[in-house]
Amino acid sequence: MGFKALTGFRDFYPEKMAVRRALELAWHQASRRAGFQEFDGPVLESLELFTAKSGEEIERQLYAFSDKGDRRVALRPEMTPTLARMVAARANSLPKPIKWYCVPQFFRYERPQRGRGREFFQWNVDVIGASEAAADAEVMAVALDALRILGLGEQDVVLRVSDRRFLRRMLRSIDVEEVQESEVLGWIDKLERDATAAKRLEEILGQKRAREILAWCERMPLDQAPELAEVLGACRDYGIEAFVEPDFKIVRGLAYYTGPVWEIFDRAGELRAVAGGGRYDGLIAEFGGPDLPALGFGMGDVVLRELLQRKGLEPEPAARVEVFVVPVSPEMLKPAREVLLRLRERGVSADAPYGSPKLSKALKAADLSGARRAVLVGPDEWAEGAVRVKDLASGDERKVQLDDLD
Missing domain, CATH: 3.40.50.800 (Anticodon-binding domain)
Incomplete structure (x- = not known):
């Protein structure tokens, strides 16, 4: 009987492992030279840790099961809830701002497709206890620094940024009900990926309000988004303005984002997002800690490796011995x-x-x-x-x- 890896999972033979290590090395270098400390958490957590903020519907995307103690548990699909739990446990004794990073493996029970499997490695970088726009700009700069280490430049990637606060003000100004907000934001986020998104907005809101949303996304009125304008100014201070573009169609799917949200894409627009993140103020308090501002991002290995391959930049495996x-x-x-x-x-x-x-x-x-x-x-x-x-x-x-x- 022959055996093979499960669907959506990967074997890392030495030549593939060498490339993965090269990506991780760039992640470690970019993190450490910006003053971030490495941490990690358990691969198995209470299921409630992930459903508490993201909702019960996320369970369908998890490797969730009852263990031998009849406890509902799940393999981690992301790191932010674990980070929030860990910080909440020691929040009063940790010096602020907390600048942590990690490179864990995650598991999601989703349909495997290009750029997405059921397991992946992801670089996470987070700042806890900083409300300044400079913190948002710095984590963006750290993400871009790793890409530059790997040979990618402003001609290869673009960082598109929006702000959840502006988006919510926009929806309130056209009388979108709070119960509709999550669904409407979800369709705004899909405007460039799903040809039916504009039509769905019309069905939910009516033609007039849907067209107002599309006009805002096209016009990008930064005078009505002062928080985002401040972040863009800080990006100039960090020397990354050539990579950064405002884009009100960037929403991010997770419910806990509260401020600036952003994603990095290849300039050709042929791949999924290389990285994504944003501000999640208030999440630490949700896990029993003090009310601290927080922000961070994740960058996975799957799409990044595909982009490097397309650009002829995939790291060459080092010789086995000297x-x-x-x-x-x-x-x-x-x-x-x-x-x-x-x-x-x-x-x-x-x-x-x-x-x-x-x-x-x-x-x-x-x-x-x-x-x-x-x-x-x-x-x-x-x-x-x-x-x-x-x-x-x-x-x-x-x-x-x-x-x-x-």
């Missing part, structure tokens, strides 16, 4: 292992055959390993306390004393 040690004859196997250990102790990644193959076979294995150099351990050089080092690209060889080997 040096391959080759005993030139069976009696040199033990000295070769001594050289191998010496190199490893000096911090050099090195490998060697377990046995004593023919020299030609051993050199072929050295080439396949990706090593730049082969260290040939032969009896004549060993008697002199030396080895021969071969450059596997040029074929050049030179004798090196063991004390100088690195």
Whole structure:
């Protein structure tokens, strides 16, 4: 019987794992140079943690089940509720602002499609305890910094930003009832992805009010959205204005967003959002902590990797080792292992055959390993306390004393 990975899940063979690690390295670098600290939480949480703020309907998208203690639990589909729970538990003792990041794995029971599986890795960056527009701009800048590390520039990606406060004022001004607000915002968010969205707005609100909404989205009256204008000014201070565009069609789906919301897309508009986030003031209080302002974003590995592939920027897997040690004859196997250990102790990644193959076979294995150099351990050089080092690209060889080997 043959086995394969479950639908929507991925195997990471070494070459794929190397690319994933390269993405994660860029995420770690961008986070740390902006002063963020890494954290993590449990992969399994109480189901109520996720339904409390996002609603019971989210359960359909979760890997939720009853455990052996008959408790309703779920594999984490996102990090913000866990973050809010953790901060609420220690909010009074943590210095503000709290600047945390993580790179966890998430699970969502959704229909697999391009850019979305049932598991994925996601970089999360959050700031707790800062109400200033500069905090919103900084997290945007951190997200864009990681993309720049990976080789993407303003010609490749765009950050589109809106503000939930303006959107709610807009809906109130045309007498949209509060019970309709969530549905209307959802269709505004789909205006560019769903050809039926404009029609659905007309069905819910009538033609006149629907057209007013479309006109606002087209006109983008920033004079009526002073909070967003302030964020755009802070983006200029952080040097990211070339990436940022206001767009009132950006809503974000989660119910807990309260202020600026934004998403990063490829300029060609061919892929799903690369990243998305916003402000979720009040969420910490929902989990029993003090009423603290909060904001953050998530960037997943699936769409980002597809974008890098399209741009010819997918990181190349690094060589497995730097040096391959080759005993030139069976009696040199033990000295070769001594050289191998010496190199490893000096911090050099090195490998060697377990046995004593023919020299030609051993050199072929050295080439396949990706090593730049082969260290040939032969009896004549060993008697002199030396080895021969071969450059596997040029074929050049030179004798090196063991004390100088690195």
